[in-house]
Amino acid sequence: MSKSTRKLWAAHIACGGRQTVKRAQTEVRLGAPFRGRVLGIDPSLRGSGFAVLDYSADGTARILEAATLKIPPKISMAECLGAIGNQVDDFLNQHSIDHVAVEQTIYVQNFQTAQILGAARGAAIGTAAMRGLPVFEYAPLRIKQAVVGMGRASKEQVARTIQNITGTNFELRFDESDAAAVALCHAFTWRGH
Secondary structure (H helix, E strand, O other): OOOOHHHHHHHHHHOOOOOEEEEOOEEEEOOOEOOEEEEEEEOOOOEEEEEEEEEOOOOOEEEEEEEEEEOOOOOOHHHHHHHHHHHHHHHHHHOOOOEEEEEOOOOOOOHHHHHHHHHHHHHHHHHHHHOOOOEEEEOHHHHHHHHOOOOOOOHHHHHHHHHHHHOOOOOOOHHHHHHHHHHHHHHHHOEOO
């Protein structure tokens, strides 16, 4: 009988965090944990958040830079997408990024809103992909579970947790704290091959 992910994680922690978890008669080897720099992106057409996280070998997480790209309503959608791509490009030029982590689109009932969010994500992902960087996508529920421990955590809870972990205060800068949470989720959960 296979164990749930939660039980496997509990077994991993119980073993002192060693990289081997025994399941029935087989042994599963987890890949190496993430170490390096990840650009976290919380995409939106008019208010995207970005955060560069350095995750060191000792498990220390530091925010190197974070920004919110606010675009006024008078700017066309095409120009917004160009600005998102340029912002990603700027971060990639300024920092030696190993991975890019992007928040997946949440479920929306409005088809037009879904298209706009998808376009914003595409602008960010496309820019990173053209550089040959690996891009990883995470659902909002998974991000909050990995960082806060609760899938329904509020934006304020996410920001406070990010501050406790990294020392960076994102007071009322929720797009940036959400981007940092995406980066932390990746650092906490990604395993190499």
